[in-house]
Amino acid sequence: MMKEINEILELLNPWWKDGSVSRDLARPYKRRVFNRLLKLVDYRQIIILSGLRRVGKTTLLYQIIENLLKSSDPKHVLYFNLDKSAKDLKEILNAYEELVGVNWKKERIFVLIDEIAKLDSWGRKTKLIYDAFPNIKLIVSSSSSIGLEEEAVKNLAGRYFLTNIKPLSFVEFLELKERGELLKNPKLWEREIKREFDSYLLRNLPEIITWD
Secondary structure, three states: OHHHHHHHHHHHOOHHHHOOOOOOOOOOOOOHHHHHHHHHHOOOOEEEEEOOOOOOHHHHHHHHHHHHOOOOOHHHEEEEEOOOOOOOHHHHHHHHHHHHOOOOOOOOEEEEEEOHHHOOOHHHHHHHHHHHOOOEEEEEEEOOOOOHHHHHHHHHOOOEEEEEOOOOOHHHHHHHOOOHHHHHOOOOOHHHHHHHHHHHHHOOOHHHOOOO
């Protein structure tokens, strides 16, 4: 069992070996919400990202990781996706300690968990980690909105920041397509803006804007 988790951890955390996040994971374009999330990293509270699938939550997590690596030991930044394997948090942390040699109970670490709602009683379990180990900064995401806030309110009162990640705004859509200059002169580019807006209405999620 530990070997299986170790293999997943090694696959999901390539920066432990090379110290960086690939451009495919931490994409260059930063959404407006990114800077707001970075400011929350300095606070004690758990950061919870909610939103539809393909809205860009995982990309934001990788971009946060990329920023953390500028000032943190890569081995002190842990990412796990519960879609890959629904393991218990402490099981993941123990496997992490065995694999990289970081004492998660004492050393300052950043733990980013994708799809936290896959974990049974996730609110209670993250609360236990939060209360017992102030050295751990937790950043989690969930695509399941059913009961998410209720679970957070019930178990994590005063311990979390909840941010709903929405589909791209039209401005973000244009910027991501490198067509933001159209809005500098909307009268001149009225026809092109109309064409792009029609496309935006069908493709306002980051992962699908280039689909034909």
